[in-house]
């Protein structure tokens with residue numbers, strides 16, 4: 643009931659009367675009033691007057707009720723070890739397609755290739771459980787699609803020109819603003835689930851470790867709502883997956899790529915390849931032309947610009 647009350651208040655600009663809430667949610671005005679008192683006691687800034695109730699501060703925190711029709715699928719935690727771990731648990735328990743685990747802080751945030759992902763307050767950390775009807779070989783396209791949509795949200799909401807670095811980093815002016823990590827459980831011909839984890843530097847100030855990094859706050863000069871960013875991303879990514887996925891993903895990714903045409907080194911667990919990145923295949927594999935003129939297609943690895 644509290645989620646429902648918050649959902650109504652957060653989508654209304656003005657005061658909502660106790661009577662309107664009670665009719666809409668099918669409970670008595672007294673019950674509404676009791677829930678409001680408890681919400682206030684938990685720290686929510688709700689003004690209560692004779693005319694009704696008004697949410698004073700729209701939240702930066704990604705509470706479920708901020709996500710409209712997706713609200714029921716959003717699992718919010720102030721702190722988790724990693725949203726990946728919680729999402730995999732939920733997926734194995736059979737959670738719905740497009741369930742989302744989001745946290746303010748991760749104590750064991752994971753990056754690609756066994757790296758750590760700094761996960762202090764102010765950043766946005768979430769994992770989406772996806773049950774796509776695609777063969778396992780096409781699962782990397784989900785990462786590319788997510789990277790495209792992250793870049794689009796940066797452009798549409800903040801006029802920021804983001805570029806994509808293969809396999810799935812989002813960069814602004816050469817600094818990494820977002821990274822994507824995915825895990826898959828599959829049988830030979832069908833995907834059981836993909837857990838797609840995304841970390842975005844929004845209001846945090848990540849340290850430069852092995853590569854330049856940036857954050858949205860650094861770029862625009864002020865804090866911005868993590869919840870609004872997540873909603874914009876989820877709405878467009880959800881729509882994309884519902885519409886003929888993976889239709890235009892490769893073409894869109896190519897348009898935003900900073901990798902194609904670059905001199906690159908790709909490190910895989912077994913070997914390194916050096917050459918010019920010339921193309922990306924329909925599966926998402928990167929094609930590089932090596933110094934010997936050979937064409938190599940690389941499915942997985944870490945990409946460095948030389």
Ligand code: BTN
Nearest residue numbers: 724751752753754821822839841
């Ligand atoms: C990368 O190395 O670029 C990928 C980083 C992915 C980080 C996100 S934050 C949310 C999710 N939970 C994790 O522990 N990792 C991913």
